[in-house]
Every structure is written in C-alpha cells, then in structure tokens.
Amino acid sequence: MKTAITPTRNEDFSSWYQAVINWASLAENSPVRWCMTIKPGWVAIWEMMQKFLDKKFKETGHENAYFPLLIPLSFLEKEAEHVEGFAPECAVVTHHKLKKGKDWKLVPDWKLEEPLIVRPTSETIIWDAYAGWVQSYRDLPILINQWANVMRWEMRTRLFLRTSEFLWQEWHTAHSTEEEAREETMKMLKVYEDFMKDYLAIPVLSWEKTPEERFPWAVNTYSVEAIMQDNKALQMWTSHYLGQNFARSSNIKFQNKDGEEEYAYTTSWWVSTRMIWGLIMTHSDDNWLVLPPKISSKHIIIIPFTNSDNEDKVLDYCYDLKKELDSIEYNEWKIWVVIDNSRVWWGQKFWNGVRKGIPLILKIWEKEIEKDSVSLVKRIDIESNDLVLRENLKSNLVNILDWIQDKIYARAVGYRNKNIVEIDSLEDFKEHFKKENPEFVLCYSDPEIDDGREELLKELRATSRWIPFEFNENNSEKTCIFTWKKTNNKIIYSRAY
C-alpha cells in the first residue's frame, strides 16, 4: 500500500522525521535561535505525561513547588563543577530595563549588580531554600518536584531533540538517613521505568552508570535508555543519589535523633520533553505519527461521509455516537472523541487522523447507519477496516484500546530484541560498527575499562556503553572480548543521540 509520507524511514530518516513533526502539528522552528515553538500536538503529549507522572508523584508522597527562573551567578559558583558545566552555555540577564531613544537601548544605569542566569537547572537555588527549611530530622524528608522551563544555550545537534529552551520536571529530595535516600532513588527509578513501559510502550533498559560516566557530584547515577529506529540509544531519564555532597556545599544541616548536627542526604532526577522525542522516534511508522492510546489525549476521530442529501442524518448519528463514547472511562480518565466535519474530501480527513496518530478512526456513511454500526480502522494497521456494531464498540472500546497499547509495546519489544545482537569476538565487534545503522551490541565485557577500549569505541563511534540490569541477572562467567579476563558482566555498546 502507498504510504502517505515520502520519503519513508528507509529512504531518508531525517526527512521522514521532519515530515512526522510537521504533519502532526508537533513543533516548528521559532524566530529565537535554537528554540522551538511547541505546537498543540506536542503539548498535548507532554500534558498526558504530566498527568500520569504527577499522579504517581503525589501517590508516593511528593509535592510540587516553584522556584525563581533567574539564578544569581554566585549561586552557580558554589559548586565548581556545576558552574563549569553550565556557564559556557547559559543565557545571562544583565539589565532590568531599557532606555528609550531613537531605539530602545541598554544603558549602564540599569545594569544589574550581579548577572542573573536563566536557570539551566535549579539545584543551587532549591538547595538554598531547603537549607532555610531544615533544622531538625523532623523537617525531613523534603520531597519536592518542580515542573518548569529551563534553558541551555547549547548547539542544537538534532532537530527538536536538543533545543535551547525545553520543559522538564526536576526532583530534589532531602533525607535524614542514607538508607532512606537510597530507597527513594531506587523507588523512583522503578516508577519511571514502569511509566515508560506501561504508558509510553517503550521497552526501556535501566542501569547504573559507571564511575567515569556519572555526574561529578553524584555518588550513584542511574539512567534509563531506549533504542530508536535508527538503532541509536536515547537516554530517557537520569537520577542521582548525591550522598551529602550537595548538602555540604549548600549547608543543608539538621539535628539528628541523637542531637548531633549532620548534613542531609539528597537525591535528584529529571525528565524532559526529550521523552516525547523518544516516543515519536520509537513508534512512528511510514504513515506518520503513532501514539500509544494511554498517552494519546484524543482516542477516536469520527469521519462522516456526507452529501447534501444525507448531511443531517449522518452528522446526527456521529454526534450521538460521540456522546455515547465520550462518557466511557479509560485509563482513569474519559475517552476523548473528535468529529472531523470540515468540508474537505473524506480521504484528506482520513489521512489527517492517521498522521496525527489518533489510535482509532471511525468512518460513518449510510451503510454504517443502516446497520447501526461503524467502520473501524486501527491506526497501527491502516488497512484494517471492520464493520463493528455500535453496541459492540461501546462495550469493547476499552479492550480494543488495551489491545492496541499491548500491540504497540510488543512491536517495540520485537524491534528492540531484533536489534540487540550478541557478539563474542573483537573482530566481529569492529566489523559490526562499520555498518550504517549498527544494532546494539551485547557482549561479555569487563566493567573496568582501563585497557584502551575508550580509544577503540571512539574510533568506531560506539560511544554509548551501559550495563543494563535486565541482561545482568545470573549470567555465567565468560571471556571479556576486550581483555580476555573472565567476567559475568554484559555491556551494551551502541551509537547514541
């Protein structure tokens, strides 16, 4: 069957991606360098993500707060590593007023005494607030999240993946014991992993970063990775158990149960709109966007086929149908049905629904009305076209959506598994990365990499390297393909975004 976008993924992956973004009304370049205009399609997905994550956060005892956008430079400077990381790519506010002349001008009088940085991340200002809130162990834990915009003036390496400004949530928790902080870190890792599997239908792999890859101020760093359709890895999420490092530089002290003064134990983690990028790149096919029903704000599009004789009758049927379906509960919220009654050719309406990734398309014409039914097309299989009794649709709608959700997940798992290849010799490893879109490689490797492996990986452009929990349970011992040492450790090597 003719697909609706050319080029297809195989023909030209980048142009295909651009077409998906355009046609599903997701985003576009803005007049502000390296920033994007986030269009309704993208925001709707982000809102669905927020809805489910925020509910989970609250169920696990967390609260939201909001801290200032602008951070004094001196705050960033509290941590050497921190300022080194962000100062070279930050937007700096220097003036608080413009002077009117022929044009509006910057004048020294209205220069700020200290430059303010548009937050690239908020830990410094958040820990500073916590320092004021905590006196005793009774004030802990502090379990706070912030939904916000952040800005990093980095070169945009890939369209809509990295933009100067993006939306995210950042968690910063403080605890009175190491044990509790570690428990929090692992609990939330699981929350996100489940969310990505169950809602986003992405078969992610989680792992703990090796010492050389973790953030400098973290004691442990965890990460969740996914495979994209060009076989590159995308980091979907990171979290840190920070020990007392940040508490020390921000002076978050408390009196413990024994009356001694101690620094708090802190954790932090993030997800950003980048997760949407991963969602698009995981599921979309040659017919544009595919959204798992659980993360799609709109579930059904009804397309009326009308002519001047039957218009009222067909539209009445459609609006009745919408009303019935709208009231059905799905995934803790309600079904959302849209009717496309614009005056364009039905084929155009159909492709509109397809390219926006709406899970179910219902076609209504005379035939369907006569039989009190609908013609149902599933987005993931646009050649499907089943005449379904209206009554059956109603009673099975949730099952149909669940079935689609499972199908999309299974498809992604299938893709992932097919594209993780096991390799057991260095020669094959080198050969493998000469391919254009090399699959993930899983191989026995010693986790210590002081063997010149870094050089080789750089040369092969296989710079992503992680030790997923999933493939490291009860492995037998084998030979590391790099060092010939015995190891029971399996590492995934891949290219990455």
Next chain:
Amino acid sequence: MKTAITPTRNEDFSSWYQAVINWASLAENSPVRWCMTIKPGWVAIWEMMQKFLDKKFKETGHENAYFPLLIPLSFLEKEAEHVEGFAPECAVVTHHKLKKGKDWKLVPDWKLEEPLIVRPTSETIIWDAYAGWVQSYRDLPILINQWANVMRWEMRTRLFLRTSEFLWQEWHTAHSTEEEAREETMKMLKVYEDFMKDYLAIPVLSWEKTPEERFPWAVNTYSVEAIMQDNKALQMWTSHYLGQNFARSSNIKFQNKDGEEEYAYTTSWWVSTRMIWGLIMTHSDDNWLVLPPKISSKHIIIIPFTNSDNEDKVLDYCYDLKKELDSIEYNEWKIWVVIDNSRVWWGQKFWNGVRKGIPLILKIWEKEIEKDSVSLVKRIDIESNDLVLRENLKSNLVNILDWIQDKIYARAVGYRNKNIVEIDSLEDFKEHFKKENPEFVLCYSDPEIDDGREELLKELRATSRWIPFEFNENNSEKTCIFTWKKTNNKIIYSRAY
C-alpha cells in the same frame, strides 16, 4: 475563643497576611530580588485552578501550546504602545555564555547581536507564529492558550501580589469574523466569572472598561473585580477584543470566503497567580487560611490521638477510614485524605490543619472508635465538633463539602453586600473616603468623566472606578452626584490594589 494568629485582621492587616502566608506554607521571599519562592501550598492551589480551567478550555474547543521564553527586542518594537509598556520593566538577556577567569565574566565576544527579553507577555511572538499558520478562513479560528511564567521587573508594591516573575495563562485567539471573535470574548468572560463564583467562591463583579481605561490596542476590554477584606478592589481577570489591530501589526492575513484578503479578528485574556492572592484575601479569617473545598487539593485531615497502649488500634482505624474516604468522588475528582501521625502534641496537629485551610478535620480517639464514628470539625467553624457515625460521614461527605462551599460563598457575598454602600451626594462621597478602609461606593454617575472628577478621585485615593454589569440592569434614571446630569448608570468607586 482565642484565635491562633496574632495580630488579627483588625489589629494589623499586613502582619496578619504575612502570618497566613508563612504558616500555610504558601510562599516566601527568594534570594532573587522581587521574586518569590512558591511553596507547595501555593502551587497546590494553582494546580487546582489549572485543572478546572484547563478542562473548561478543552471543553470549549481550545488547545494549549508553548512559545519561546525569550523574545527578540525587535518583536516588542512592532507595536509602539507595547514596547513602551514593557521595556522599562523587563529582564534583558545580553549574553549567551560566560568566560572563565578568576571569576566567570561577561565578555563582548559572547554578546548577542540583538537583546532578548524574558517574556513579559507573549502576544508579539504568538501573533508572529499565527501569521505563518493562517492562509485561508479554513485555518481559522485558532484557539490557543499558553500556561507559562512571565517576568516584569516592576517595583514590588505588595508582598506576593506583584512579583517580578509570576505564573499565568495567556489566551490568544484569531477568528475570521468580528462576530465570532466578539462571541468568543463574551463566552470566555462568562467561563471565568462562573469559575470564580463556583470554585473560588468569590462573588466577583464583571464590567467593560471605559475607553480611557482600556488597553491602547484593544477595541473592548473586560475585567472582573473582587472586594478584599480591607475593602480594596482586586482585578482578578482581564480580556480584550482586539479587532484587527494586532493582526495588522503582525500581518495575520487570510483569504475570506469571497476570496478577498482580510486581517484576522483577535482576542486575548489572562489569569495569573494573583488570583490566589485574591482567594487568600477573600476567605482567610483570624484562624489562618480558609480554602473552599472545591479548590482545596486536600479535603480532610485525620488526627489520631494515641498513647503507647492504643497506637496500633487507633492508626489502623484511621488508615481504614482514609481508604474508605479516598475512593469517594467529589467534584469530578477523588477525595484526598491525609493522616497526621507525626509525634507531636495533638493540639499542634489540629492547628496545623486549621492554618493550612483543610476544610474538614477528623479527630479519632478511643471514644470515636468505640462508636464507629469520627469527631468532625469544620474549618470555617473551628468550634464545631460533631460526633458523626462513620457510615453517615461516608454517605454524606459530598453534601458536607458542598454545604461548606456554599457557606463560604455566602459569607463572601454577605461581606461584599455589606461593604457596598449607596451614596447619593457629593458631600457624603467625600466624607466617605476619609475613612481608613472605606467600603465600595455605588452611586449614580454619568459615565463621561470630563468634569474634573479624576482630580477629586485622585485626591480621595478612590482611583478604582467601574461599571459592573450586575448593578446596571434596568436602573431608573437619577441624578449624577458629580454633574447633576440625569443618568441610569451606576458606578462603583473604591481604593484598589
């Protein structure tokens, strides 16, 4: 009964307000000048407002999008009035990088060619995007809202009422006919007015601004006002029907049904976190914060009274109770119950619940367990203390909350009505505004005010003046107290925030 805060509202209104904010964990000053740290209590209220408004927006066919935080100065300059309004109070980004030396420094190499302004409002960049999206009348209407942070570097005149950064939503719609745009304006006025009355329990008054008070680029400006407990008026919301003014400066053109090129008809409107300020100032009493149940994220706090002998038994009872109540549907969402099982004196727990404005406080001790009941205290009447059978509480919980919501609204209506006084002579008018917290004055006044009235009002500090729809239906004609002309127009005069 001894109240929990001193001073009371009568003793010292400002200190009372500060105490409410502190103790309910709403906000605090931040280290960034004129910015506040928005604490969980405040964010929770804002999220409730977002939840209900956003639902309404979507039901009325609107969508959310997100536009860049930083706006090029040249965009602001497109409209003379616009840049004049905002340039004198804006945060200006001039550099995109800092250089490392002994300290981190601004250097000319990394100065931006054009300054970027942290958005004080987004119309210029939003209209610019619309101009690209619209070709034909078929592309209209565009019904888009943005939830965002904005920044205005104005002097902070009142704690947490005006801060440099605040959160808001801004609507910008574009239509193909004047009629449709006007209909949208009036429809949304009603949506907000209903929201404020039904959810926030604030008996607001809406009106259309007179020509001299409306925004320079608007054709019609509407506003919604409320009376605070010190009898000052607070503007809760504004909206504009903009005609084709903004479309012209931003070049939003479309081909109409007759094939002619035409500028779009646009509207815009806003609400900000200032609405929370109004909510606090309307309902709070000498026992701290009062929240209408519909806007309170937490509905019930359970306070267990335990000793070492009965701890397990009491806590089990409380958690069982929570589980039962949690599942009850209220106001389209679920009841949220918290248990305070911290190890502090019960009185402290009780006052904690009171000052946070949680609508219902349930006290549980042996007595309540024996009778399978709870002791119920209503926040709006902390001397109430009714022993209620658990079964009755469950089946009547929604009714109890509705009753409280109505009661709070009625109390606010009572306050409003008591504090609008009718005056029919200029002498009384002048005398009235010599009072410390003068009530709103409602009087027959000619709407044309070229009679030196401005001077007088300024002198009396009665600078707020509006013609509410509510008091201007079918008035008989009387004499204007300022001009002696006949008029059927009633104006409210007051002090304002």
